[in-house]
Amino acid sequence: MPTIRFEQVEKSFGAVRVLPPLDLTLDDGEFTVLVGPSGCGKSTTLRILAGLEELSGGEIYFDEKPISNLASKERDLAMVFQDYALYPHMNIAKNMSFALRLKKTPAAEIETKVKRVADMLNIGHLLDRKPAELSGGQRQRVAMGRALVRDASTFLFDEPLSNLDAKLRGKMRTELAEMRDTLDKNMVYVTHDQIEAMTLGDRIVVMSEGVIQQQGTPEQLFKEPANKFVAGFIGSPTMNFLDAELVSEKSKLWARGDGFNLPLSKEMTATLKGYSKKEVTLGVRPSSFSTDTKAGAPIELRLVVSEYLGAQSTLVTKCGEAEVLVEHESSSPVRTGGTLKFGVRTEELMVFDKETERRL
Amino acid sequence: MSVQTNKSSSPAFYALMICLIIMAMGPIMLMLATSFKTNVDVNDVNVGSFFFTPTLRNYEAVLCNVLWYSPSSVDYCDPTFGRALGNSIFIALVSTAITLIIGCMAAYALVRFRFMGRGPISMTTLLMRMVPPAVLLVPVFGIWTFQYGLDGTYTGIILVYVAMNLPFVIWILQSFIVQVPIQLEEAAKMDGANPFQVFFMVVLPIIKPGLAAAAIFTFRIAWNEFLLGNALSGRGTRTVPVTIVNSITEYDIDWGVIMATGMLLAIPPVIFTFVASKQIITGMTAGAVKG
Numbered sequence: 001m002p003t004i005r006f007e008q009v010e011k012s013f014g015a016v017r018v019l020p021p022l023d024l025t026l027d028d029g030e031f032t033v034l035v036g037p038s039g040c041g042k043s044t045t046l047r048i049l050a051g052l053e054e055l056s057g058g059e060i061y062f063d064e065k066p067i068s069n070l071a072s073k074e075r076d077l078a079m080v081f082q083d084y085a086l087y088p089h090m091n092i093a094k095n096m097s098f099a100l101r102l103k104k105t106p107a108a109e110i111e112t113k114v115k116r117v118a119d120m121l122n123i124g125h126l127l128d129r130k131p132a133e134l135s136g137g138q139r140q141r142v143a144m145g146r147a148l149v150r151d152a153s154t155f156l157f158d159e160p161l162s163n164l165d166a167k168l169r170g171k172m173r174t175e176l177a178e179m180r181d182t183l184d185k186n187m188v189y190v191t192h193d194q195i196e197a198m199t200l201g202d203r204i205v206v207m208s209e210g211v212i213q214q215q216g217t218p219e220q221l222f223k224e225p226a227n228k229f230v231a232g233f234i235g236s237p238t239m240n241f242l243d244a245e246l247v248s249e250k251s252k253l254w255a256r257g258d259g260f261n262l263p264l265s266k267e268m269t270a271t272l273k274g275y276s277k278k279e280v281t282l283g284v285r286p287s288s289f290s291t292d293t294k295a296g297a298p299i300e301l302r303l304v305v306s307e308y309l310g311a312q313s314t315l316v317t318k319c320g321e322a323e324v325l326v327e328h329e330s331s332s333p334v335r336t337g338g339t340l341k342f343g344v345r346t347e348e349l350m351v352f353d354k355e356t357e358r359r360l
Numbered sequence: 361m362s363v364q365t366n367k368s369s370s371p372a373f374y375a376l377m378i379c380l381i382i383m384a385m386g387p388i389m390l391m392l393a394t395s396f397k398t399n400v401d402v403n404d405v406n407v408g409s410f411f412f413t414p415t416l417r418n419y420e421a422v423l424c425n426v427l428w429y430s431p432s433s434v435d436y437c438d439p440t441f442g443r444a445l446g447n448s449i450f451i452a453l454v455s456t457a458i459t460l461i462i463g464c465m466a467a468y469a470l471v472r473f474r475f476m477g478r479g480p481i482s483m484t485t486l487l488m489r490m491v492p493p494a495v496l497l498v499p500v501f502g503i504w505t506f507q508y509g510l511d512g513t514y515t516g517i518i519l520v521y522v523a524m525n526l527p528f529v530i531w532i533l534q535s536f537i538v539q540v541p542i543q544l545e546e547a548a549k550m551d552g553a554n555p556f557q558v559f560f561m562v563v564l565p566i567i568k569p570g571l572a573a574a575a576i577f578t579f580r581i582a583w584n585e586f587l588l589g590n591a592l593s594g595r596g597t598r599t600v601p602v603t604i605v606n607s608i609t610e611y612d613i614d615w616g617v618i619m620a621t622g623m624l625l626a627i628p629p630v631i632f633t634f635v636a637s638k639q640i641i642t643g644m645t646a647g648a649v650k651g
Binding site: 085102 | 648
């Protein structure tokens with residue numbers, strides 16, 4: 001399993017630069033998730049790694065061996081495509097064994113390998129069928145199986161679950177997570193879905209406009225986002241951002257804005273000493289609100305809509321003119337149109353620089 | 361439903377259908393009937409078109425050298441037709457094969473590769489098709505005869521048919537190749553296929569319906585072509601249409617034999633079309649990628 005290192009890799013399509021120079025190291029045996037909104041360059045990064053796109057500059061190293069001039073098949077990679085890309089004229093067994101047959105693997109070996117992977121993915125009974133006769137979920141498994149049969153050192157996944165319906169996606173996600181634990185392989189997984197990223201990744205690389213915003217474990221990204229983009233991208237429902245001014249009062253820093261006045265924790269007061277009287281963006285997770293007003297600093301919110309999700313509801317509220325999402329236990333009902341009092345756990349607040357959007 | 365029934369049950373509709381059927385089938389029926397007539401009956405105004413004593417003499421005359429018995433009705437066995445049929449089959453099959461091989465590769469290159477002049481080349485291939493064969497006749501005859509000495513050879517005729525059919529085949533196959541999802545080729549690349557393997561093992565099987573359609577088209581043109589075949593073939597390489605015309609002489613027009621030859625001429629393309637059209641199925645990429 002090689003360590004994969006991107007060094008100043010860049011990509012332009014004509015005059016359009018989709019990937020400014022990018023440095024990235026993927027450790028041996030790690031499940032790395034590249035995540036970001038559409039058009040952030042994550043798929044391009046993966047395709048460059050796969051050898052499906054040529055890079056316009058820089059170099060990729062596998063264990064310090066440059067590989068950018070190697071063809072896809074010489075890189076020892078297997079890839080699962082977003083829209084399956086199964087060969088329609090071959091049955092499932094032939095689809096899965098295509099790579100092995102190209103390598104002139106003995107027929108008996110091919111059969112045992114295909115059988116083993118097919119059983120692992122519960123598609124053993126489908127081997128004689130054509131892709132057209134399979135459901136979306138089954139096709140997705142075959143696409144996965146085709147990669148797994150290869151026994152390559154690194155597996156690439158290009159949004160493999162995005163074409164499945166929500167229920168199936170959840171199921172496949174769990175299976176992938178199981179697979180991740182049993183296979184000792186490098187895996188690079190591209191997705192725009194932060195839930196997939198959080199549940200699957202050993203390490204998540206958040207990208208935006210071709211630039212890596214932050215990389216780290218799911219917990220790091222959630223608790224210590226480097227900037228406003230990462231904070232807003234990771235976590236569901238998304239973080240609330242409120243314009244605020246930092247005011248020093250009673251030996252404490254207060255974040256004051258339209259409809260709220262929240263004290264910052266001691267540690268934050270210490271680190272943000274120099275920012276008194278500055279305009280900042282205050283980040284509050286929807287989960288930081290508590291119906292128990294004594295649990296934190298009090299805040300009053302005007303309820304607009306309550307989105308019932310089962311045990312939890314997401315309340316869409318207004319704080320002054322700004323929209324604020326609140327995670328709320330459905331067991332204590334609320335009335336639309338009224339004003340509600342919440343306690344904000346101030347130790348979970350985040351403060352971002354208004355200009356640079358970096359977390360302070 | 362009821363509206364449709366009303367429409368199709370109107371007498372005028374049936375009259376029109378019958379007219380069209382007569383126009384389409386009439387000549388063929390007449391040819392079939394005539395092929396079973398003796399020469400005397402053909403020229404006798406008192407014998408009806410479809411009411412006469414049928415005979416197999418004409419067929420025996422045409423097929424005399426391939427039959428397992430020597431027909432008593434034939435005094436002299438002319439081997440021309442048997443030879444011409446062989447020539448026709450050989451020329452049509454070989455030119456179809458060559459056209460398809462070159463055509464699918466050219467079409468693939470025009471669709472998938474980015475190179476200078478790709479658009480104009482794609483357009484001009486089709487423009488070539490707009491030139492009527494009669495215009496080509498004289499220059500081709502001149503070049504084939506005086507520069508390369510290809511007149512009267514199989515090579516010469518096959519070459520012309522390939523050149524004639526290639527533009528249309530490229531054009532048809534381009535539209536089929538465009539429909540092959542690029543992800544399939546990328547998947548094959550990742551699976552370790554080289555460009556030739558991608559083409560022959562993934563793209564070609566998928567565009568089989570296109571190849572079949574192109575094959576039917578090419579085979580029929582090569583089979584029926586008369587003008588260039590007449591000019592370029594020699595005594596030993598004549599195709600069936602040329603032979604039929606050559607059998608009409610100033611002294612004798614054997615209508616019965618000509619019609620029998622015509623009937624036999626129609627059989628191979630019918631068989632070929634049936635076989636090839638089995639490959640024309642819809643949904644060639646069904647299940648390949650999420651639609």
